[in-house]
Amino acid sequence: MDGGKLLFQLFKIVCGFIAGLIAAGVFLAWGFFLPGPPDQDPVVFATAVGSGLVGASVIGAAALVPATVVIVIAEIARLRGLIFHVAAAGAIAFLLWTLGPEGASANAGELRPGSAVALAAGFLAGAVYWLIAGRTSGSWQANSAHKSG
Template sequence: MVLFFRLIARLFVLASAYLLACVSAMAVLVISILGWHTNFGGLPPGNPAEETFALFFSGAFGLITFFKITLSAAAPTAIAALVTEAFAWRSINIHIAAGGVVALFLLLSTGVYGTEAPPQQDLVITLAAGFVAGAVYWLIAGRSAGSWRSAA
């Protein structure tokens, strides 16, 4: 019975780690994409309208990005979490690599690029978001992977 409650508690830790990893990936994507691809409509610098527009646009883009990441990365991340929990792999390298693999899988599975390779800039942004998400996941849940099975 104690093992069951440990498993339930661990599932809550995994879910919260997943959500915070998605938030961190969203932050990397929003900052990177808006920094490289957007000039916020070409408004002159120092204009209060520009700051308001930039804040609204960043927030809306961030919210949409968060929901897209959370929904599309759920299955591949669950597989990675299941493997790391089953084998009690606690290395940060494994979690960062898993985050990168999941991010790369999501980029390539969109079908946007067809048979061509994605641009290097998109690869760098996507891998950075995956690596950061993997590191955040490790900080919250990965350091104690498989610990719910051990005796108290």
């Protein structure tokens, strides 16, 4: 194990997690406010971005524990695939959305309204995380095949 590589990977994990949360939060806020270009209505644009940052902190508080479990598994198993990270983040987002406050869906057994949007936000967060840290998962571990002689 290379301590420098581990420290750098931990830094990338934190940055990737935060960037993924911001991407998901801004994605959700953007859909809510539907702002145009910043020069058309700067107040709505600023409100969407600010609201996205607040949303990112709420999402982060809810997703921290399941995301940490998935990140640890990915690091130990050296899971570097885009599909794994996107699917895992989508699953976390969908589960958090589904396990939300009771009575949020119209009928038992039906998906809550907005489930597809929550899933898309999770997919986006996973893709952003993969770009920053996921594609190098486990790179800090020593290679199992050592050259001898």
